[in-house]
Amino acid sequence: MAANFTLDSNPDSYFSLDDILASQEKVPCTFNTQVSNMGYMDQSTTDTNIVSGTKLELPFWLAKSLDRGSRSIINIDTPKNYKEVYRQIFTADPNVVDLHKLGPYFYLFGGKLISLHLPDNDDIASVLLKSGDLLLMVYRQVEVQGLFDDMVFFVFM
Structure with missing residues (x-):
């Protein structure tokens, strides 16, 4: 990956159905x-x-x-799923949260939110990275795919 990669900078995203749906x-x-x-x-x-x-x-x-x-x-x-209450849950134990109930594009949409320069962007980015790392660790140990959205695999694998 390039050093300047962001979740919103995929050059092929214009024709990506996932990107369109996340938008x-x-x-x-x-x-x-x-x-x-x-x-x-x-x-x-x-x-x-x-x-x-x-x-x-x-x-x-x-x-x-x-x-x-x-x-x-x-x-x-800030959308409800990215507010402080949810960020605390993700930080404590992200594997108890069913990401598909929050939206199948939780990480992709979170990356798009960061481009809006919201006041809590740093906190959102930190939680996305930390929870993604923890979820990936759980995935590798337990191999449970139902808790992930597609962006976890794109970013962390």
Whole structure:
């Protein structure tokens, strides 16, 4: 592997079905500004506009394109499966967590989240690496494949 490899830097990912499916994962977002004629995205209102302060879950690919530095119209929050509570569980004993219930692309999507520059990126990256290492160790000892997503094998094997 190259020294500058990241989970989001696979050059073949444009045509990768796994990458496309991982990009569909939802992320919680809060709109910073009013967005005209897009109210249909918020099913809880009949307003034609999205007003400032509206909270929605958007697909990762859309949220990433709307989160553009100083011109960002949304703030992206950390998804539930990557918050502190889950990170503590993974750090303590990652083999008790069924990753397929959290999403079949847990590691691939986690790598994509890191590209968003969330406040807890370092913690997310650390947990992904530590839990991946521990899961790989368990896998080699017990050979239990049901607990893994495809990205574990891509990164750690």
